[in-house]
Amino acid sequence: MIQKNLVLLISSIFLFTGCSTLGLLGPKKIETISKPVQIDIMQPDLPRPVDLTAPKWYVVSEARIANPCKKIVQEDGSETRPKLCDPSETENPDWPEGYTYLDRFLDEMKKQNNGEVVFVAxxxxxxxxxxxxxxxxxxxxxxxxxxxxxxxxxxxxxxxxxxxxxxxxxx
Known part of the structure; x- marks a missing residue:
């Protein structure tokens, strides 16, 4: 019984003191050191370049288009263009008399759009x-x-x- 009480006394002493009696030197000192630390910062990706496509703009008037005569090559290799000629001898013989820029524009748009013409102005x-x-x-x-x-x-x-x-x- 005495042994039992002795064991209980010793174990309760160790329990309450937290084994502090074993470290007779006392608590360790905590040393705080401040020094700069290099932080790796994630670099943002640059935005992709803007790729803009310029729209086509048409300036159309009702002015008549000049339909010049075809150039004639002389024997010496020079080219001349007569001032007057038959409509079949012009550069664009399929153009009717008085063909305007508006007429040409409408014809080109009809070709591109299956015969339909739509204006955005x-x-x-x-x-x-x-x-x-x-x-x-x-x-x-x-x-x-x-x-x-x-x-x-x-x-x-x-x-x-x-x-x-x-x-x-x-x-």
Whole structure:
């Protein structure tokens, strides 16, 4: 019984003291050191270049198209063009008399669109607004590219410039 009480006493002493009596040197000192750490920053991908396709614009008038006479090659190799000739001897003999740019445009559109003609028109003022909007879009994209390049260069380690990062101006 005495042995049992002795074992209980010793085990309860170890339990309550947390084995601190074994480390007679005392608690260890914690040393805090501050030093800069290089952080790897993920570089953003540059946006893909904008690939715009310019639409075709047609300016059509009712002015008559000149249908000149065919060139005649002289014996010495020079070419001359007579001022007057038969309609069958012109460069475009299938054009009727008084053929205009509007007539030619309509014929070309009928060929391209299976015989149908559809017009999409704009006024000069609206065209000016569209041109100004396009310039504004170009300006925005240029500034956006500059911001991306700036942040890419700022976040590169040791102040290096990003490889292959530049803004090209296409005229």
């Amino acid at each position: 704009t006024s000069v003022g609206d065209y000016k607004v569209m041109a100004e909007d396009m310039q504004e879009l170009k300006r925005y994209l240029k500034q956006l590219g500059e911001v991306v390049v700036y942040y890419r260069n700022v976040t590169m380690p040791n102040g290096d410039k990003g490889a292959g990062v530049a803004i090209k101006k296409n005229d």
